[in-house]
Amino acid sequence: MNVREELQKLNVEGEKFQFNHVEVNPKMIQAVMINEIVPADSEDDFYGGTEAAYLSTTIPLFQKAGIQVKTIQNILDRGIYITNAVKMPKTEYTVAKESIEKSLPYLERELALFPNVKVIMLMGDVAKKAFNMISKKETRKNAVPSISTYKLRSSEIFYKGIRIIPSYIMTGQNLLIEKSKFEMAAEDIASMYNLIMK
Secondary structure: OEHHHHHHOOOOOOOOOOOOOOEOOHHHOOEEEEEEEOOOOHHHOOOOOOOOOOHHHHHHHHHHOOOOOOOHHHHHHOOEEEEEEEOOOOOOOOOOHHHHHHHHHHHHHHHHOOOOOOEEEEEOHHHHHHHHHHHHHHHOOOOOOOOOHHHHOOOOEEEOOEEEEEEOOOOOOHHHHOHHHHHHHHHHHHHHHHHHHO
8 A cells, every 4th residue: 555645535635745655564554653744855754765864863763772773664664654743844943733733634544544553652742732633533632641741751641542652753953962852762662662562
């Protein structure tokens, strides 16, 4: 299954969303990691190419977590799919709520493609907001409490039987500078990996 082809079916207006152009066996995916927003250049996205900017922090995070990967395909082969909550590049410094809302139907559809998911990781506040919008629509309440990620990390959060792990943004050069967030995100990835390996 090609993810982009599946999501394009919803895009009847033909808007310029960026969807992951990747072939996936949906039944193999056991974890989904939701990053915040697509990059300005789709070549920099997770499935953009070997020199993709997003992979320059993602691969080291996995390696720090003790998961020996060198490519995005290695990550997929371990049953982990990575996507972005917001499917259009940002035009301002912050991500507007409207941008999250506009991309939400696509994120919902994307998550529904994978029937065997055990864990969803929310990499950053935008991912957390987007996921809470989805859960609020379904259950009238937030799946993830509105408290700081640092305090949530030791909580066991479930949504429809799926373990939800709030963590930190996994892209951007700041991540390599903010050592504590890098360490915590790597620890969270290790926890996720242990859950899907059980």
